[in-house]
Amino acid sequence: MDEMIRSLLVRVCGTEDALDESIDLIDSGILDSLAFIELLTELDFEGISIQPTQVDRNRFRNINSIIELVKEYQ
Amino acid sequence: MYLERIFQQDPHQIAVCQGDIRYTYGQLYAEAQQLAAFLKESRGPLLVFGHKHPRMIVSLLACLLSGRAWVPCDSSLPAERIHRIMGLCGAEQLFYAEDSEINAAIPSFHWNDIPFSDERFEFIFCKERIAYIMFTSGSTGTPKGITISCGNLENFAQWILQYPQLSRASILNQANLSFDLSVADWCMALCNGGTLLLNSKQDQFELARFFSLIQKQSDCTLVCTPTFLRLCLCDHGFCQEQMPALKAVFLCGELLPKNTAALMLQRFPELYLFNAYGPTEATCAVCGVQITAEHLEQDLLPVGEISTAAVHITVEQNEICLEGDSVFRGYLNQDAQSSCYHSGDLGTIEQGLLYCFGRKDSQIKYMGYRIDLVEIRHHVEALPDIQQAVIVPQYDRSGSVRRLTAYLQPFPTCIDDLRHELAKQLPSYMIPSLFFPMEELPLTPNVKIKMR
Structure with missing residues (x-):
């Protein structure tokens, strides 16, 4: 599961930097609006449906926080 | 009226x-x-x-x-x-x-x-x-x-x-x-x-x-x-x-x-x-x-x-x-x-x-914003440590611009500093999201990245 999320995040962000725990994915612009849209769309495709209105977007700032979030919705 | x-x-x-x-x-x-x-x-x-x-x-x-x-x-x-x-x-x-x-x-x-x-x-x-x-x-x-x-x-x-x-x-x-x-x-x-x-x-x-x-x-x-x-x-x-x-x-x-x-x-x-x-x-x-x-x-x-x-x-x-x-x-x-x-x-x-x-020119639409790639290049090349820059948009399957990338010569040691400098000049939607060394520049200008 962790691996799936990691590779998905790298794919939508287009960079391995997305896995760097010290980077704020939103402030750095790595997880921009389009990457965010793709991430949610791809997760939905995998049967994990995260509604943007029901989660705090701040949870998308870091890879670990994203993994934790996805697991809650699994 | x-x-x-x-x-x-x-x-x-x-x-x-x-x-x-x-x-x-x-x-x-x-x-x-x-x-x-x-x-x-x-x-x-x-x-x-x-x-x-x-x-x-x-x-x-x-x-x-x-x-x-x-x-x-x-x-x-x-x-x-x-x-x-x-x-x-x-x-x-x-x-x-x-x-x-x-x-x-x-x-x-x-x-x-x-x-x-x-x-x-x-x-x-x-x-x-x-x-x-x-x-x-x-x-x-x-x-x-x-x-x-x-x-x-x-x-x-x-x-x-x-x-x-x-x-x-x-x-x-x-x-x-x-x-x-x-x-x-x-x-x-x-x-x-x-x-x-x-x-x-x-x-x-x-x-x-x-x-x-x-x-x-x-x-x-x-x-x-x-x-x-x-x-x-x-x-x-x-x-x-x-x-x-x-x-x-x-x-x-x-x-x-x-x-x-x-x-x-x-x-x-x-x-x-x-x-x-x-x-x-x-x-x-x-x-x-x-x-x-x-x-x-x-x-x-x-x-x-x-x-x-x-x-x-x-x-x-x-x-x-x-x-x-x-x-x-x-x-x-x-x-x-x-x-x-x-x-x-x-x-x-x-x-x-x-x-x-x-x-028909170097202008693109990115998230609805109209951007001239030459303007971005101008600002990146104006930074003290950069000699040459090429700005390349990546497209998704539908043909929309997915993100902006920049290929730099020489490649700076700290991308965060570079981003920070650019943010003083350009609106956020004009700042490339990814930066690469010039050697990695793809040969075709319109790189289509595969999303799946």
Whole structure:
């Protein structure tokens, strides 16, 4: 599961930097609006449906926080 | 006259809202009159700094009343860029529509600095007078000023108000007011006596806030970019059952992907989905068409009907050309344009419908923003440690720009510092998201990245 999320995040962000725990994915612009849209769309495709209105977007700032979030919705 | 109607609405109706701040038309007029009296004392364009405060709209009305050009500058723009805009349009006065400030080099004032006045002004329509100036990315490394006259705006208003399906009781705004898509929302609301609902960046970041605003309406139109619509559609709650008040969507600013339109019509089977086209030079949009299931069977979605367009549209050597009252007279500080504007957009007309499929130059559309890649390169190469830069857009399968990447020579040790430096000069949407050493530059300029 962790691996799936990691590779998905790298794919939508287009960079391995997305896995760097010290980077704020939103402030750095790595997880921009389009990457965010793709991430949610791809997760939905995998049967994990995260509604943007029901989660705090701040949870998308870091890879670990994203993994934790996805697991809650699994 | 359609613009006159802006000043003739029922004073008790709600005109503009943002969060808890509400202005009736009466309050809007009273403040606009007071500001207009103050603006009458000096001349030249008025720079207005702020985000989505209703006083942005107060200043627009005051400029129309006092005959000054309105130059909206969203507070998300870097101060350097605002200073450049100031210099380019020769503005000698800046109005802060909200509390936030920049270190302006020209006299600036807040609402509380405006003296009381009981003078009253009538709106006098003057075709040639400049209504507003908006700036877009320029190929010379400097933003380009586009001056839109009252005559241009009048023609746009006349065009957009011919669609009763769009003119709802409330109009939901998404775009910044310095981005010309917003002209559609304020023009539709104010000329029709509707309520303009301004949505801040924060409202859009927290979609729940934005959705609950829609749920509080009785009858509304959303004006947004296709990218924003895609974001809304990520949430399953964005559907007709939960938002019966959302009756129409006006889309403009970039290519509408077919799957976005399909999903939208599936979630809102009765909604009026309107796809429009137009460059800032021809006042927001010049044509549009209702997208229906029938269109979804084609490869590309149409961007407008020729017969109902605001201007005369032709395609010359694959380039979309526009001629008519919505077309501007020329860029700021440049010679006047010929009456026929060659848009640089590639397109075709088939069975009375216009289709658009790209650009003939280095200009691109990214999340609805119009960007000249040369301008970005100019700023990256101006940084002390960079000798050469190539800016490459990446595209997704639908042909939309997915992200901007930069290839640098030499490659700097700290990308964060570089990003930080660029953010002082360029708006965030013009800063590349990924940086690579020049050796990794792909050989074909249009890199299509595989998404799956």
